[in-house]
Amino acid sequence: MQIATLAAGSLEKALASLLKYHPDPNPLASWHGQVIQLTLAPLPFDLFLILSNPIQVYSSYGGDPHCRLSLSLNTLKQIQAGAPLSELMKQGSLEIQGDMQLAGKLAGLLSAIEPDLAAPLSRFMGDAMAYRVERAGRRLTAEAARQLGRLQKHGGTLLQEELRIAPGIPEFRHFSGQVTELQQRSEVLLQRLDALESTR
Numbered sequence: 001m002q003i004a005t006l007a008a009g010s011l012e013k014a015l016a017s018l019l020k021y022h023p024d025p026n027p028l029a030s031w032h033g034q035v036i037q038l039t040l041a042p043l044p045f046d047l048f049l050i051l052s053n054p055i056q057v058y059s060s061y062g063g064d065p066h067c068r069l070s071l072s073l074n075t076l077k078q079i080q081a082g083a084p085l086s087e088l089m090k091q092g093s094l095e096i097q098g099d100m101q102l103a104g105k106l107a108g109l110l111s112a113i114e115p116d117l118a119a120p121l122s123r124f125m126g127d128a129m130a131y132r133v134e135r136a137g138r139r140l141t142a143e144a145a146r147q148l149g150r151l152q153k154h155g156g157t158l159l160q161e162e163l164r165i166a167p168g169i170p171e172f173r174h175f176s177g178q179v180t181e182l183q184q185r186s187e188v189l190l191q192r193l194d195a196l197e198s199t200r
Contacts, residue, residue, distance in 0.1 A: 004045040004059035011047060012057035019055070022112055028053035034102055037065035041072040051106070067098035069106075082111040092169045 019027060031051040038047045048061035071079075075093045079085070085107055088094035096103045 004047075007043065007045075008047055008057040008059040012055065015055045015057070022109070024112075026053065027109055027112070028055065031105075034067070034099070035061060035063065035065040036102065036106060037061070037068045039068070039070040040076065041070075049106075051102075065098065067096065067100075067102045069103060070095040079107050080110045 028051065031053065034051045036049040036051065038049060040047065045059060048058045048065065050056040050058065050061075071088075071094045075088055078088060078093075085094060085096070085104060089096065
């Protein structure tokens with residue numbers, strides 16, 4: 001899928017740019033190619049992060065990932081802002097399967113990034129003005145993130161409770177459990193039918 005490849009390339013480039021602002025000049029030195037499968041709502045495909053220096057992002061991966069993360073863009077921003085993973089999991093906005101320490105390590109890497117937006121601006125408008133523009137930009141970004149979070153929350157509530165289009169997480173888990181149970185019963189029934197046919 002070309003869109004998935006484009007998204008993977010864009011994310012890889014964005015991560016490389018962001019990591020330049022990490023306090024450690026070589027933050028990926030101790031990482032040895034661990035793989036994280038990222039299900040990022042609302043994208044209809046998964047992305048795979050190969051944690052090496054530099055981070056590589058693929059739209060498909062042949063092996064088993066060390067960790068699987070399922071989250072939304074808003075949750076990703078919360079992780080970058082330093083929100084505790086356990087709290088996000090309790091809220092149901094983050095699901096982690098596999099190596100929890102690896103997920104925590106990635107969260108720590110992202111939360112340590114502090115982009116210095118004033119440095120490139122200061123070349124054009126001077127230090128004082130660049131500082132003011134950066135502060136205003138951060139306030140605007142924080143407000144936009146807050147409003148986006150509210151919109152996402154209200155949109156989810158509208159879909160789940162008012163329009164009854166989207167199922168809630170508990171309903172989805174219950175349905176998944178029923179599908180799994182039906183599959184197991186079908187397999188048992190097939191085994192019984194095979195045993196009956198072999199006795200004829």
